[in-house]
Amino acid sequence: MSNQDAIKSSISQSIKFLIIPTLIYSILSDNIGIFPLGLNGIVVKSSIEPLMILLLGTPVLISHIAFSSFDRNKSKLIAAFVESAFLILYFFYFIQQGSISISSNNFSLSIYYGEIFMLIMALSIVSLFSKIDF
């Protein structure tokens, strides 16, 4: 992988695992309060914290930069396993906490969607290993 490809790949990873989730949850959640969507007394709360996304997503990004900078397949394979471990941790948080609740005075709706992240986790890990030229 060339340096340019490595930079592109790292930027793409940081967008996927840090920027987009942080933005989505910042916009959705009233409890974070950056761009709350709550209207007419309806409160929208997400159990995902952007700080946790940053804390768990940063090791994924760092390990991916390492993965991209290695040329030898053996080193890349080790880095891929390390990154996979961080990816599992990262997605485990979503699988555990992936819920959103919408409530007003006399009703509340909670939707738990954590299971969907198992599929996305599998996709991310497979996608990572597919970049190694076996």
Add this chain to the structure above:
Amino acid sequence: MKIAKVLKLTKYTLLIIILIFLISVGISSFYASQGILASPDSAISVTGFNYEISNGSLFLKFDLHILNKGFYSLQNSRLQYFIVNGSSNITSGKIYLGNIVGEFYIPISIPVSIINLVGHFLTYNISQLENPVNLRVYLKFLSYYAFNFFTISLSSIGKIKLPPPLLYFNLGKPQYNINNSYINIEFPLTIDTAFYLKTTSIIKTILQFNNTILGYYNATLELGTNYTLWLKYNVPISYENSMANNYNKISILVWIYIYDFKLYLGEFK
């Protein structure tokens, strides 16, 4: 085939599965949102309760209406309920509703034990029995959506105001007649109780004069309706003059047994 090729094929297969799944869930959720999710407050409405009394329980009845226009079913749906009176938990339970696609009506019947409903009232004094019973009903609809990938929990709170357990209680003026050795005194006692107390009860009374017990009268009593009974006492004739001159010292103590509770209704002069 090289491992890299297999992995790439797996990656694109997974990507297609996730995309198709997310798009289909999105479309289904959009249609579903026009039903149950659009007005969750009315979707599990707790207004319009009917009541039925049977075997010492009050059954709160209502129709649950759920409209799921999406093509994924609401799977393994359950309705949890909690009924509380102030800080007292009256009853709680879970009703299994199964899988729901399309429009769904189900008659719900929640049994509430009368003892649980009024038991704590009966340990208070009579004035507490004259207050309406204000219940709060917490309903929680739980379901899985789209192959259990989503869990939905929908909650609603309702209020039920039941009439006071004791609607009316009165001890009327006595009638009496005198025979050779006894004075027969009879007091009319009228008691009107709420429909949900419908049961046969026992009333126990003591007739006192100047703090001396002159007689006892026990009887059975129908609750849940307006009921009048006569409390009958035979008092020795020797008390005739003293009672006539000091009638304000005549008193009747009344206890009523409602289910397992003994309730002192007071001293009446």
